[in-house]
Amino acid sequence: MYYYKKKQMWIFTPQEKEAAHNISIVDYLERNYGLTFKKAGKGFRCREHNSFFVNADQKAWYWNSHGIGGGDVIEFVRKYENLTYEQALVQVINPTHSDKAIYSKAPQRPVADKKPLNLPPKTRSQYKRVFAYLTRTRCLDPNIVIVLMHKKFIYEDVKGNCVFVGYNKAGLPAYGAIRSTNSNQVFRYDAEGSDKENSFYIKGYNKKKIYVFESPIDALSHATLENIKTDNPREWLNSTRISCGGNNDVPLERFINDYPEVEEICFCYDNDKGGQKARDLYMPKWEEKGFKVSANIPKHKDFNEDLQEIVKKAVNLLQKR
Numbered sequence: 024m025y026y027y028k029k030k031q032m033w034i035f036t037p038q039e040k041e042a043a044h045n046i047s048i049v050d051y052l053e054r055n056y057g058l059t060f061k062k063a064g065k066g067f068r069c070r071e072h073n074s075f076f077v078n079a080d081q082k083a084w085y086w087n088s089h090g091i092g093g094g095d096v097i098e099f100v101r102k103y104e105n106l107t108y109e110q111a112l113v114q115v116i117n118p119t120h121s122d123k124a125i126y127s128k129a130p131q132r133p134v135a136d137k138k139p140l141n142l143p144p145k146t147r148s149q150y151k152r153v154f155a156y157l158t159r160t161r162c163l164d165p166n167i168v169i170v171l172m173h174k175k176f177i178y179e180d181v182k183g184n185c186v187f188v189g190y191n192k193a194g195l196p197a198y199g200a201i202r203s204t205n206s207n208q209v210f211r212y213d214a215e216g217s218d219k220e221n222s223f224y225i226k227g228y229n230k231k232k233i234y235v236f237e238s239p240i241d242a243l244s245h246a247t248l249e250n251i252k253t254d255n256p257r258e259w260l261n262s263t264r265i266s267c268g269g270n271n272d273v274p275l276e277r278f279i280n281d282y283p284e285v286e287e288i289c290f291c292y293d294n295d296k297g298g299q300k301a302r303d304l305y306m307p308k309w310e311e312k313g314f315k316v317s318a319n320i321p322k323h324k325d326f327n328e329d330l331q332e333i334v335k336k337a338v339n340l341l342q343k344r
Contacts, residue, residue, distance in 0.1 A: 043115045044283065047081040048096040050127040051115070081129040082280060085312035092313025094283040102313075108284060140216040142188070142199045143180035150179035156204035157185065161240055161327055162334040164247040166256055171243075176225070179204075186214070187239040187266070189223040189274075192281045197221035200239055200268060213268065220277035224265035232263065232287040234319070235275055236326070237298070239266045244326040245291060245319075251333065270301035272308075287315040293325045 049067055052058045060067040060077060069075035074087035084099060085092030091102045101111035150172055157177075158165045171177045178186050180201070189198030198221050199214030213219075223239045225246075236242040246259035267274045270292050279285050288309050292298035302318050310316045321329045 039116055040112070043097055043112060044095045045082070045128050046096045046115065047127040047129045048077055048084055048099060049081050051096045052099070054126070079130075080280075083276075083312070087311060090313060092311075094280045094285075098283045138216040140196055140199065140214060140218070142196060142214050143182070143184070143186060143201065146179045146181050146183070150177075152183045152204055153177065153179035153185045157240075157243075160204075160206065161244070162247070162331050163240070163243050164250050164256070164259070167243060167246055167250075167259055171225070176223070187223040189217075189221045189266075191218070191221045198223065198268075200266070202240070219268060219273050222266050222268050222274040224274070224278060225263065226282075227260055227262040227264070229261055230263055230282060230284050232289065233275070233278065233285050234262055234264045234289045234291050235272070236264060236266050236291045237270050237293055238268070238325075241291065241293075241326045242266050244330040248326065248330055248333070270297045272301075272305045275305075275309075285314070287317070289317045289319050291319045291321075291326065294321045295324055 049060050052069075053060065058072070058075075059070045061070055063076070065079045067077040067079075067081070069077075072086065072088065074089075075084070076087075077084045082095045083093070089103075093099060093102060097108070097111050097115055100106060100114050101108055104111065104114070106114070154165075154168060154172070157163045157168050168177065176188055176190075178188070180186050183204055185202045185204050187200040187202070188196050189200070191197040198217040198219070200217075200223055201212055201214055203210045223242070225242070234242070234245060236245065242264040246262070246264060249258045249262065250256055252258075265274055265278055275288070290302050290306060292301045298320075302320075306316045306318065323329050323332065
């Protein structure tokens with residue numbers, strides 16, 4: 024960590040950020056704020072403030088009476104002290120006392136024995152079949168699809184299926200969602216060894232708000248709709264979107280732990296019983312953790328059906344002219 028005078032900002036190494044993210048918030052708060060914690064359920068409850076709870080991972084926390092929460096100690100210092108992310112990181116990494124403190128690390132989750140990720144082999148030809156399926160059948164913005172293919176988030180396998188790739192924080196493939204491009208033989212499954220926690224997601228310029236979807240196609244349909252609504256082909260780049268591979272919040276938990284700057288969550292589950300049940304379950308849960316939550320419900324079953332309706336109406340209007 025050093026101070027860059029020319030730009031008047033602190034520079035941190037990735038290792039320093041990772042180390043700060045992995046500090047046990049229980050140890051940090053006991054040593055710097057005079058708080059004490061007791062084991063309660065699957066986590067730890069503060070003796071001095073009953074509404075303050077720390078998860079079993081000793082990183083994620085929420086303080087109900089203050090209406091705040093986050094994924095690590097940096098977020099606590101930032102929100103409690105009303106600091107910027109940079110200022111909070113400086114305080115955590117470089118404490119004011121003379122001897123630099125060495126805090127306990129948050130306990131590492133046990134790694135279950137599992138098979139390595141086995142993504143299906145890519146076709147050696149151009150991804151024409153997948154491109155046609157996504158842009159014509161599913162009506163996704165061709166420019167979005169091209170960018171994601173170039174960035175290796177989407178590809179076509181040797182059988183002509185569409186593969187959506189999810190990456191972990193280190194930038195390595197960790198998840199593969201395989202979807203048929205044949206409308207007469209619909210199927211979907213995850214590649215062998217896929218880590219559900221690191222599902223398909225696209226980080227936008229705004230990393231404080233995240234949109235949560237059931238599938239990659241729903242997420243990209245929403246991105247296309249935003250381009251259409253704003254008449255801006257680059258509007259989709261502004262928002263962060265994550266697919267959970269169903270109406271759950273497992274990838275959301277992981278994402279927020281990895282990227283603690285998230286403050287607002289918009290749940291965009293399907294407009295059906297499963298989606299409503301998920302909204303009823305997860306919106307209060309994340310609100311209690313201190314996040315601002317909202318819902319964006321599609322007009323039809325999902326955002327792809329909404330998109331297809333808009334595109335078809337536009338095509339019909341052009342044909343009548």
